Amino acid sequence: MFSKKQISYLKDTLETMGFSGEDINIELENLIYHIDNLPEKIILYRILKADSKKDIDIEEIGSHFSPNKEDLLSSHYYVTGIGEGTFLVTVEANKGQIDFFETIYNNILYPNKEEVILKDKGRGVKIKSIKKIKGT
Numbered sequence: 001m002f003s004k005k006q007i008s009y010l011k012d013t014l015e016t017m018g019f020s021g022e023d024i025n026i027e028l029e030n031l032i033y034h035i036d037n038l039p040e041k042i043i044l045y046r047i048l049k050a051d052s053k054k055d056i057d058i059e060e061i062g063s064h065f066s067p068n069k070e071d072l073l074s075s076h077y078y079v080t081g082i083g084e085g086t087f088l089v090t091v092e093a094n095k096g097q098i099d100f101f102e103t104i105y106n107n108i109l110y111p112n113k114e115e116v117i118l119k120d121k122g123r124g125v126k127i128k129s130i131k132k133i134k135g136t
Contacts, residue, residue, distance in 0.1 A: 001032065006101055013108050031104045038095055043128065044116055045069045046089045049081035053130050056081075060121040061089060063099070064106075067116055073133070086133045091125040093118055 002010070007028070014024045044065035050056050062080065066072040069088070079086065093116075102117040118125065 001036075002101060010101075010104060010108065013105060017108055027108075028104075031107055035098070035100050035103055038098070038116075040095050042067060042093055042095065042098075042116070044091050044093055044118075044125075045072050046091070047072060047079045047133070048087050048089055049079055050083040050085055050087060052083075052085065053087065053132070055083060056087065056089070056130060058127055058130075060123055061091060061125060061127065062122050063102075063118050065091065065093075065116050065118060065122075066114065068114060071114070088129075088131050088133055090128040090130075091122065092128055093122075093125045097122075097125060 010028055010031075011024050014027055019027055044067055046062055046065045048056055048062070064080075069090075073088070097118050097120075099117045099119045103115065106115050106117055107113070
């Protein structure tokens with residue numbers, strides 16, 4: 001799945017984040033196992049700022065998504081874009097559209113977010129809905 005250079009980089013990142021010894025290998029194995037066992041089709045969520053729904057680029061919907069809508073809505077870790085309104089974007093992605101290396105790397109750096117990173121700025125995902133979040 002990953003080159004030796006990529007594995008080395010991920011292990012170095014885990015060490016930087018405070019892991020040591022065998023814990024580095026165990027954590028990396030757990031992260032890889034989690035990604036390997038994602039379903040072939042996965043529903044993902046993203047929060048975007050825009051003045052209106054028509055201002056959202058649906059061709060390049062973005063790379064950073066959450067598999068957990070409730071956590072995303074309650075935390076608002078990442079809200080990207082510019083505008084007065086806030087929108088919840090729901091997409092369906094194929095497992096092949098996931099950037100596995102970047103997803104694992106991001107989950108090492110930000111372990112509480114459980115983000116999934118899509119390749120190619122999300123091009124080709126199926127947009128299920130774009131809904132304005134109330135109060136915005």
